[in-house]
Amino acid sequence: MKTMTDNFMISFLQRFDEHPFDVKLHGKTHHIGNGNPTFVVDLKEDIEGKELLTSTSLALGEAYMKGNLEVEGDLFEALDSFLGQMDRFSTDRSKLKKLMFTSQSKKNQEKEVTSHYDIGNDFYSLWLDETMSYSCGYFKHETDTLYEAQCNKVERILEKLCLKKDMTLLDIGCGWGYLLIRAAKEYGVKGLGITLSHEQQKEFEERIEKEGLTGQIEVARLDYRELEKSGRQFDRVVSVGMLEHVGRANYELFVKNVDSVLKPGGLLLLHYISALKEYPGDPWIKKYIFPGGMVPSLREIIHLFGDYRFYTLDVESLRRHYYKTLRCWEQNFSGHRQEVEEKMGTEFARMWELYLSSCAATFHNGIIDLHQILVSKGVNNELPMTRWY
Numbered sequence: 001m002k003t004m005t006d007n008f009m010i011s012f013l014q015r016f017d018e019h020p021f022d023v024k025l026h027g028k029t030h031h032i033g034n035g036n037p038t039f040v041v042d043l044k045e046d047i048e049g050k051e052l053l054t055s056t057s058l059a060l061g062e063a064y065m066k067g068n069l070e071v072e073g074d075l076f077e078a079l080d081s082f083l084g085q086m087d088r089f090s091t092d093r094s095k096l097k098k099l100m101f102t103s104q105s106k107k108n109q110e111k112e113v114t115s116h117y118d119i120g121n122d123f124y125s126l127w128l129d130e131t132m133s134y135s136c137g138y139f140k141h142e143t144d145t146l147y148e149a150q151c152n153k154v155e156r157i158l159e160k161l162c163l164k165k166d167m168t169l170l171d172i173g174c175g176w177g178y179l180l181i182r183a184a185k186e187y188g189v190k191g192l193g194i195t196l197s198h199e200q201q202k203e204f205e206e207r208i209e210k211e212g213l214t215g216q217i218e219v220a221r222l223d224y225r226e227l228e229k230s231g232r233q234f235d236r237v238v239s240v241g242m243l244e245h246v247g248r249a250n251y252e253l254f255v256k257n258v259d260s261v262l263k264p265g266g267l268l269l270l271h272y273i274s275a276l277k278e279y280p281g282d283p284w285i286k287k288y289i290f291p292g293g294m295v296p297s298l299r300e301i302i303h304l305f306g307d308y309r310f311y312t313l314d315v316e317s318l319r320r321h322y323y324k325t326l327r328c329w330e331q332n333f334s335g336h337r338q339e340v341e342e343k344m345g346t347e348f349a350r351m352w353e354l355y356l357s358s359c360a361a362t363f364h365n366g367i368i369d370l371h372q373i374l375v376s377k378g379v380n381n382e383l384p385m386t387r388w389y
Contacts, residue, residue: 008049013041015088019081038081039073055096056089061284065351075353076330079361086367091283100280102292104247106223110196112291113245117197119344121176126339127332132176132203135241135271136322136370146328149321154179157238160314160374161267162383163187167235170194170261172224173242177204177217184217192232194222225253228260236267243272243301247294252304259308259377266377268310273322274298274371289355298371310375313383318370319363326360 010030013023020033024042031037045068051059063069071078093100102108121132128134129147137149138156157179163169165188171180174193177200183189195201204219222230224246237258246254258268275295286293298315305312333340333356341349362368376383 009043009047009052012049012052016082016085018085021078021081039071039078041078042070042072044068044070053090054092055283057091057282057284058287061288061354064354065288065347067346067350076327076357076360079354079358080364083358083361083367084365086362086365093280096283099283099286102286104250104292106225109245109247109292110223112293113196114198115291116289117195118199121199121203123340123343126336127329131178133178134175136318137325137328138318138321139324146325146332149325149328150178153321154182157240157269157271157372158183158187160269160372161236161238163189163236166190168192168233169236169238170227170232170234172227172237172239172258173245174200174204174219175240176200177207177219179238179240180217180219181207181211181213184213185211189236191217192234193217193219194224194227195219196221196223224257227257230261232261233263234261234266235263236269237262238269238271240271241273243270244290244293244295246296247292248278248296248300251296251301252307255304255308255310259310262377264378265380265382267313267380268375268377270301270371270373270375272296272301272371274301274369275367276369285355285358288351295368298369298373301373305373305375309378311379312373312375313380314372314374316372318372319366319368322370323360323363326356326363330356330360 006025009025010023013032017033020031020035020037022037022040023030023032024040045063047059047063060069102112124132124134129150131147131150133150133153136153137146138153139149140152144152161169163183167189169180169183169189169191171191171193174180174195177193180191180193184191193204198221201219201221208214208217208219243254262268273295275297278297278300279295281294302312333352337349340352363370
């Protein structure tokens with residue numbers, strides 16, 4: 001029986017033969033691909049064939065989390081080799097329907113968002129930089145630190161928004177608030193940040209008080225779907241890393257709510273993880289990291305803007321910057337691995353390590369991208385005629 005299982009496992013792994021590697025299984029070493037192995041996969045327990053066929057991602061990811069699969073060599077390098085061949089993964093969408101397509105109701109999406117962002121500010125502070133920015137940085141120079149890259153990113157966004165003193169700025173999915181704080185201090189704007197995370201709101205409120213910005217900026221726990229009824233109006237709207245939680249069926253609803261609060265001639269900057277096509281997402285990521293997460297394609301978001309008379313002014317890809325950001329996070333996380341294990345447990349630490357490394361690999365392979373789109377509500381002839389940054 002073991003021989004049949006072994007034969008299936010090795011036969012299955014042979015589909016990932018673009019980069020040579022070895023597999024250790026039941027005391028034997030099997031070689032995959034041509035050339036010297038660049039890493040070794042050590043399988044300490046069998047993985048059922050039906051699990052691999054239902055979801056290769058889930059089967060291998062869960063085996064790694066539980067310690068039943070070890071990688072001898074650099075984890076990122078191994079994942080970079082594997083995930084560049086994701087078209088060879090098996091995913092049975094009919095069996096995974098409940099996991100892949102969750103409810104996009106307010107109640108469920110709030111539960112999904114808080115499951116990721118409310119696991120503790122102290123945890124995130126271990127491996128994010130001092131700004132607590134949990135999104136793609138911008139590396140102006142090869143030698144930039146993570147902190148410098150995050151400051152560069154925020155400044156780049158604020159410059160694109162062409163801010164002026166006393167303008168009003170709405171940040172949808174404001175995180176821990178660094179962007180709005182910097183906008184208020186450097187440009188003199190007034191702002192509102194909205195989030196569904198209790199932990200982010202708490203930290204942001206403390207930062208506002210500490211920075212002496214009470215009355216100038218505020219943070220609220222608010223769903224984007226409530227903006228239309230808010231009666232508020234803003235000169236500028238920004239959203240960084242939030243659209244991934246909206247869900248394909250609600251993209252137009254998101255744009256509609258932005259339109260309802262953005263003044264005529266106002267600007268919207270959307271910064272989000274994107275894809276070439278409209279994929280439903282990865283099963284392992286959806287189960288363990290971002291429940292309900294969905295990566296929009298660039299074309300479907302651009303298509304929506306025209307329906308609301310939003311004129312596209314600028315589109316920029318930061319894919320390679322996100323790859324580098326993730327490698328920095330991965331390095332920081334590794335430096336605090338023992339603390340994470342003590343606080344969250346070994347399985348969680350292995351899960352998060354796999355998450356950071358696999359995301360870096362998918363950006364590196366171009367499976368996903370990061371785009372900033374700048375649009376104007378209506379024709380806006382008052383803006384600079386040349387690229388302003």
